[in-house]
Amino acid sequence: MRKGRFHKSVADIGQRYSESASFDRRLYRHDVAGSIAHAAALVKAGIVSAAEQKQIEAGLREIEREIDSGKFQWDESLEDVHMNIESALTKKIGDAGAKVHTARSRNDQIALDLRLYVKDQINRTSSQLKKLQTALLNLAEKNVDLVMPGYTHLQRAQPIYFAHYLLGQTEAFARDVERLRDCLQRTDVLALGAGALAGSTIVLDRAFVAHELGFSKISQNSMDAVSDRDFICEFLFCLAMIGMHLSRLSEDLIIWSTAEFGFVEFSDAFATGSSLMPQKKNPDMAELTRGKTGRLYGNLMSILTTLKALPFSYNRDLQEDKHALFDSVDTVTAALQIFPAMLAELKINRARMESAANDASLLATDLAEYLVKKGAPFRKAHEIVGKLVATAVKKRRKINDIPARELKKLSSLFDVDVAKVFDVRRSLASRQAIGAPSRKNVGARLDYWRKQLR
């Protein structure tokens, strides 16, 4: 590449500073696929013969196998994955190899490779998310009748089914799948053919290349094509969001695994000990997932900042997109591998959850609604039950232990049927509107997700 214009070779430190082969080599499969399709387009354009094309394809396949098996000799002084592969090809097949880069620049080549890579990762992440959803559903089905307190402000609020909680998490990850599918639309665009920034005097059949490489759209502006990294921003946002969702699930499990809650216990296989305190069992996998979310946010900020005020079309700054992209992919891939396995072995302390759910104060709102059904305006009912709670607290009693005559003093609307209010499962059964946690709704939603994920 430097043979013509340069008189002096690049300084060693300059070469090390600018090379990307050490990390962009992970794009080799996509790079090879792109070059094979490009060579086919060069045949159509009359630049490469059919015989040369055969040599090119066979050579590239061979290089791909060498890389697969770890035999390929990477040379970082060749800057990047593109030059490494091109130079190996030319060494193998001579002149035909030297024709492959006709009407192509590394600017459109890297845009192509990245889009192919992100498309693959979108599919992988989506199927990993579906496995996580399945693990959540399995846990929900195993504990379908288990009640627990639901929390707001991390204070006991109202009873729910544990399955309702898990189904709620499933909804969040379903949105992640949806978001990835949406991101795919803007990633699924062929950038190859844009050249350095202005296409080429050699006219390629881009529709043919798009078809060969499985792109459903073709970039319509060559400058934008080499400039655009929006799809990486969007993908990194999707991954950051997945991390955020995982961090919230992690946080709940961490809190629930404390002695104070005692709702769940991590399997030994997914917990660690303390080097000092022999009794400790720490939820490190969940903590690390919570922590790694910071990296995912950082990577999103990193790409956005790299792009900020960048002159239009290609600038070498864009090489920096890879660190953020690869790190987020690795981080989310690892977390999504851990979670389904960890959930499958999570021990649920049903007795603790059930007994916490039987805290009568969780049904204080039900009691107010009982009064509403008898004709009290809600604000009034809220105040009456508030007074009842205050009395109970003062007398160190539970709100369902206050005798009927004292209830009557608070409101004449209280009747003998009030005892029924304090049945948790009855309370849950009556929460029937769409999205509310009645047993029937929970069952229907379980069926729905089972079908969706099949």
Ligand code: ARG
């Ligand atoms: N390594 C470069 C990148 O990642 C590839 C494109 C380089 N183009 C160039 N004109 N130097 O963006």
